[in-house]
Amino acid sequence: MKSFCLGAATxxxxxxAGSALADDVRMLAIEPNVPEGRQYYLDVAKAYEAEKxxxxxxxxxxxxxxxxxxxxxxxxxxARPDAFFTWTGGVFAEQAKAGVLKxxxxxxxxxDRKNYSPSGIQSMSHDGKLYGVPMYAASVVLWYNKAxxxxxxVDPKAIKNWEDLLAASKKIQGAGIVPIxxxxxxxxxxxxxxxQLAARIAGTDGVAAAxxxxxxxxxxxxxxxxGEALKQLADIKPFQPGxxxxxxxxxxxxxxxxxxxxxxxxxxxxxxxxxxSASGKGLGDDLDFITFPAVExxxxxxxxxxxxxxxxxxxxxxxxxxVDFLKFLTNNKNQTEGGRLxxxxxxxxxxxxxxxDPRLRRIxxxxxxxxxxxxxxxQMLGASVGAALNDAAAQIVTGDISPEEAxxxxxxxxxxx
Amino acid sequence: xxxxxxxxPQLSPAARIARMHRQGKLTALLLFLPPAxxxxxxxxxxxxxxxxxxxxxxxxxxxxxxxxxGTQNYQRLAxxxxxxxxxxxxVKLILASLFIQIPLALTLALxxxxxxxxxxxxxxxxxxxxxLAEIASGVIWSFIFDGDFGVSGQIATALGIEPxxxxxxxxxxxxxxxxxxxxKYFGYHMMIFIAALQAVPDDLIEAAEIDGAGRWQxxxxxxxxxxxxxxxxxxxxxxxxxxxxxxxxxxLTNGGPSNSTHSIVSYLYTYGLAQLNVGYGxxxxxxxxxxxxxxxxSYRRLAMGKGGAL
Numbered sequence: 001m002k003s004f005c006l007g008a009a010t011x012x013x014x015x016x017a018g019s020a021l022a023d024d025v026r027m028l029a030i031e032p033n034v035p036e037g038r039q040y041y042l043d044v045a046k047a048y049e050a051e052k053x054x055x056x057x058x059x060x061x062x063x064x065x066x067x068x069x070x071x072x073x074x075x076x077x078x079a080r081p082d083a084f085f086t087w088t089g090g091v092f093a094e095q096a097k098a099g100v101l102k103x104x105x106x107x108x109x110x111x112d113r114k115n116y117s118p119s120g121i122q123s124m125s126h127d128g129k130l131y132g133v134p135m136y137a138a139s140v141v142l143w144y145n146k147a148x149x150x151x152x153x154v155d156p157k158a159i160k161n162w163e164d165l166l167a168a169s170k171k172i173q174g175a176g177i178v179p180i181x182x183x184x185x186x187x188x189x190x191x192x193x194x195x196q197l198a199a200r201i202a203g204t205d206g207v208a209a210a211x212x213x214x215x216x217x218x219x220x221x222x223x224x225x226x227g228e229a230l231k232q233l234a235d236i237k238p239f240q241p242g243x244x245x246x247x248x249x250x251x252x253x254x255x256x257x258x259x260x261x262x263x264x265x266x267x268x269x270x271x272x273x274x275x276x277s278a279s280g281k282g283l284g285d286d287l288d289f290i291t292f293p294a295v296e297x298x299x300x301x302x303x304x305x306x307x308x309x310x311x312x313x314x315x316x317x318x319x320x321x322x323v324d325f326l327k328f329l330t331n332n333k334n335q336t337e338g339g340r341l342x343x344x345x346x347x348x349x350x351x352x353x354x355x356x357d358p359r360l361r362r363i364x365x366x367x368x369x370x371x372x373x374x375x376x377x378x379q380m381l382g383a384s385v386g387a388a389l390n391d392a393a394a395q396i397v398t399g400d401i402s403p404e405e406a407x408x409x410x411x412x413x414x415x416x417x
Numbered sequence: 418x419x420x421x422x423x424x425x426p427q428l429s430p431a432a433r434i435a436r437m438h439r440q441g442k443l444t445a446l447l448l449f450l451p452p453a454x455x456x457x458x459x460x461x462x463x464x465x466x467x468x469x470x471x472x473x474x475x476x477x478x479x480x481x482x483x484x485x486x487g488t489q490n491y492q493r494l495a496x497x498x499x500x501x502x503x504x505x506x507x508v509k510l511i512l513a514s515l516f517i518q519i520p521l522a523l524t525l526a527l528x529x530x531x532x533x534x535x536x537x538x539x540x541x542x543x544x545x546x547x548x549l550a551e552i553a554s555g556v557i558w559s560f561i562f563d564g565d566f567g568v569s570g571q572i573a574t575a576l577g578i579e580p581x582x583x584x585x586x587x588x589x590x591x592x593x594x595x596x597x598x599x600x601k602y603f604g605y606h607m608m609i610f611i612a613a614l615q616a617v618p619d620d621l622i623e624a625a626e627i628d629g630a631g632r633w634q635x636x637x638x639x640x641x642x643x644x645x646x647x648x649x650x651x652x653x654x655x656x657x658x659x660x661x662x663x664x665x666x667x668x669l670t671n672g673g674p675s676n677s678t679h680s681i682v683s684y685l686y687t688y689g690l691a692q693l694n695v696g697y698g699x700x701x702x703x704x705x706x707x708x709x710x711x712x713x714x715s716y717r718r719l720a721m722g723k724g725g726a727l
Contacts, residue, residue, distance in 0.1 A: 097479070098477075245563070245582045250565075383477075384692040
């Protein structure tokens with residue numbers, strides 16, 4: 001408790017210290033996954049300051065958890081930042097409804113909007129009003145270790161549907177290799193499977209309907225079927241020993257050290273598996289991916305992607321420079337640079353050219369061709385329902401609850417929302 | 418202590434104030450009471466009432482607090498199996514503190530309370546865990562329990578057995594947390610006992626020796642009765658401390674696996690703050706507050722004798 005209070009005091013101090021002169025821009029960001037990320041922001045800020053003398057841009061960084069728990073208080077105080085990082089989805093909707101954000105629709109002409117993918121702009125809008133600027137997307141794929149699947153005699157490219165993945169997992173296990181590396185302690189890595197399955201079975205429309213409580217909400221048979229499919233996988237016991245005490249970064253490192261054949265994660269895994277591996281190098285060219293398998297009879301298009309949309313939301317009373325800086329931050333040059341540094345998949349329509357890594361380029365192409373991009377379910381549903389979903393997924397896998405109970409748990413949280 | 422005031426004649430409030438004024442106490446009162454009273458009200462009384470009020474609302478932390486839901490938060494709480502588990506875990510922590518931690522601390526205190534240089538060194542070693550920040554202890558122990566890269570993993574490898582992931586195991590994860598809590602706080606209780614034991618008059622022990630008391634008799638008939646006040650105080654701290662455990666759980670298990678290792682406070686944090694159910698969190702806070710108050714008052718009444726005297 002003590003350290004928590006200390007942290008809160010530090011943030012308060014930071015924000016008060018920075019609370020600002022006329023048209024300075026104060027940005028609140030989350031601690032980037034890769035060290036280059038932080039430097040990238042600072043460099044962009046410096047470049048902007050050079051272009052607009054007299055304007056100061058300040059970035060404050062907080063880790064995910066503190067960011068999420070401190071934001072509500074911060075946004076409703078006078079020490080609020082001018083713009084802050086967002087995962088969009090349910091929490092964004094909540095903030096928009098509470099009136100702590102600024103409608104910036106008028107600052108974005110049609111020409112401005114053309115620089116971003118429509119789904120990006122869509123994710124930053126609530127009730128037809130634009131509140132922020134999208135910056136990057138994340139897309140989840142099924143990564144594999146080429147050497148290990150070859151050793152087990154499995155051809156990953158032949159995995160087209162869920163049954164194929166189950167069969168491949170069994171075969172890999174038979175060869176004495178861990179089929180899937182999992183960071184179960186964080187729960188959301190398990191929920192990626194659950195959410196992906198739900199999106200494949202119910203389709204993005206089905207997920208959206210459940211979110212609104214239509215067709216029995218999450219008690220809809222599609223979600224129970226998703227839970228059953230997840231249980232089928234868990235019954236094989238495909239994860240490494242101790243996976244429930246493995247955090248996501250540690251799991252990425254284990255995968256990078258060749259401790260398992262498959263890993264379900266977003267594009268960020270390319271960097272994370274190398275950085276967190278014991279060797280520091282990761283799998284190198286042995287790393288490749290397939291798209292998440294289809295589910296027989298599912299309503300979701302197998303070409304639909306699943307992942308995040310991230311960007312910046314502008315707070316009420318933010319100065320004019322804020323929007324101007326956000327446009328600068330997400331301009332073609334900076335977007336391309338972010339892609340080149342492998343920090344993210346740029347959401348700018350014309351910024352794919354910087355992506356040198358062929359795998360990331362493929363993900364970006366799939367993303368741009370996808371009929372729908374389903375937002376991570378825990379982000380889409382908001383904090384409490386999202387957490388219930390992550391809990392439910394983890395407990396299906398540990399065998400503590402049945403798929404029906406899991407669906408009921410999520411639906412109960414949704415009704416309480 | 419209380420007999421003095423009890424024997425005073427009753428005065429009317431006005432007469433009392435007049436007397437205080439004569440004695441020069443009134444100025445001191447007017448000067449020193451308001452700041453303390455204001456701070457106490459602002460940071461203790463007001464938040465308590467505010468939280469109690471908030472617990473009847475559904476509030477995500479954003480916007481106006483206007484969604485009154487009556488006792489719905491409390492009903493949810495009463496029916497939530499994870500909350501039941503958290504309560505039970507807190508009870509387990511209390512029991513472990515009382516029946517493992519305090520006897521351990523007492524034994525060690527009896528062994529090393531005399532002032533010698535070796536004893537000082539041991540005292541320092543045993544007290545060291547208490548100095549560490551809770552969060553740091555949690556992180557350190559999570560490395561120790563790590564079956565892949567941690568100490569337990571290395572031991573398993575050296576012995577040639579399968580590594581054991583205690584924090585991933587529903588049955589044993591909470592046992593690991595209890596171990597860390599005992600390790601972290603036994604030194605604190607030991608220090609209380611050492612201070613008390615050093616205050617036991619040597620002549621009493623000498624007298625017992627002359628009467629032919631053996632080593633154990635000296636402990637049970639002289640030392641323990643004379644430090645009983647410290648033991649009672651220690652037990653009180655242990656109970657209240659066990660109800661508040663939080664920082665150790667978050668880095669160790671984060672409440673998992675399957676929400677089986679939450680304490681009341683980590684439950685409050687996870688379901689109230691992290692999930693933005695502020696009203697619900699306030700309801701948990703009120704329950705925790707009541708538990709602490711009931712414990713504190715009943716303990717004073719039962720164990721500490723009349724008027725809370727030790």
